[in-house]
Amino acid sequence: MSRGQSDKYKILGSRRSNTSICCPCWTRKPWYFKMAVGISGFLALAVVGVLVGLAVSGPLHASCKIDWTFGVSCDSVKSKLKNQISAWTTADNCKNGGEKCLYKFVSESGNELRAIHETPVKHYKDDLTFTFGPSSSASSCNVHGFSTSETWYALLDYGTNYCNLHNLVTGSGLDKTTGYTEKTSDSVCTQYSSANCTVY
Numbered sequence: 001m002s003r004g005q006s007d008k009y010k011i012l013g014s015r016r017s018n019t020s021i022c023c024p025c026w027t028r029k030p031w032y033f034k035m036a037v038g039i040s041g042f043l044a045l046a047v048v049g050v051l052v053g054l055a056v057s058g059p060l061h062a063s064c065k066i067d068w069t070f071g072v073s074c075d076s077v078k079s080k081l082k083n084q085i086s087a088w089t090t091a092d093n094c095k096n097g098g099e100k101c102l103y104k105f106v107s108e109s110g111n112e113l114r115a116i117h118e119t120p121v122k123h124y125k126d127d128l129t130f131t132f133g134p135s136s137s138a139s140s141c142n143v144h145g146f147s148t149s150e151t152w153y154a155l156l157d158y159g160t161n162y163c164n165l166h167n168l169v170t171g172s173g174l175d176k177t178t179g180y181t182e183k184t185s186d187s188v189c190t191q192y193s194s195a196n197c198t199v200y
Contacts, residue, residue, distance in 0.1 A: 063148035064161035064189035068169065071178035074132040074141035078113060081130060084172040085115050094120045099160070099200050100167050117147070117164045125150045126164050140179060159195020166197055 070077050085103045087093075094101035099119055106114040113130040126147050133142040147161040162184065169175055175182070186192050 058186050058190050058192075059188065060155070061148065062151075062154035062157035062161055062190045063146070064165060064184065064192065066145040066162070066165050066182060066184040066189065068143045068145065068174075068183070069135070069179060069181045070141045070143065070174055071139065071180060072141060072174075073139060074111075074135075074143075077141045077143060077174060078108070078130075078132065080172040080174055081113060081168055082108070084168050088168075088171065091120055098198060099163065100171060103168070119160065124154075124160075126161055128164055128168075130165075155190075157190050158200055159189075159191045159197070160200045162189050162192050162195045163197040163200040166195075170197075 082105060085105050088101050088103045089105075091101050099117075102118040102120055104116045104118070106116055108114070111132040113132075115128040115130075117126045117128060118124070119126075126149050129146045131144040131146075133144065135142045145165040147164040149157060149161065166182075169182070174180065184192055
């Protein structure tokens, strides 16, 4: 083989290796197409990161679980909660702000009380459930509260689901009963630590 032929094969080999490294179809794409692909990939990673973060730090769907102990009978707790729901049924209590209004009683069966709360501005609805359990004394009551957003895509709620439950308890004066305790955390209650129940 002559030197010229050898050089020719080297050039062809170089072209083949370059082709295998970078697809010609990609190099011909306009710069804005490549940028769009890059941004899409970044956003996908960002969304995954947010979802993983929420899964680790709190509920994946906007919701809240609270456990209370009240120094009165469960019948008394039920009655006070129902009366407060009734008192805050209309939008009148929210004329000057806040969300202590638009509660709706749904049902009562056995040891369970259900209600709905609607936000006065955007009219999002949340489902509330109070479950009454046995306690060590007939003069006290253990209650489990759960509030969850009906909006399926709700991830964060500014502590709204916490306030849905907490506002009924404080509004009815149940937080003033002897032996009152409230237990929850960010891990089971969306944005609990930053909740502002004067606003929400």
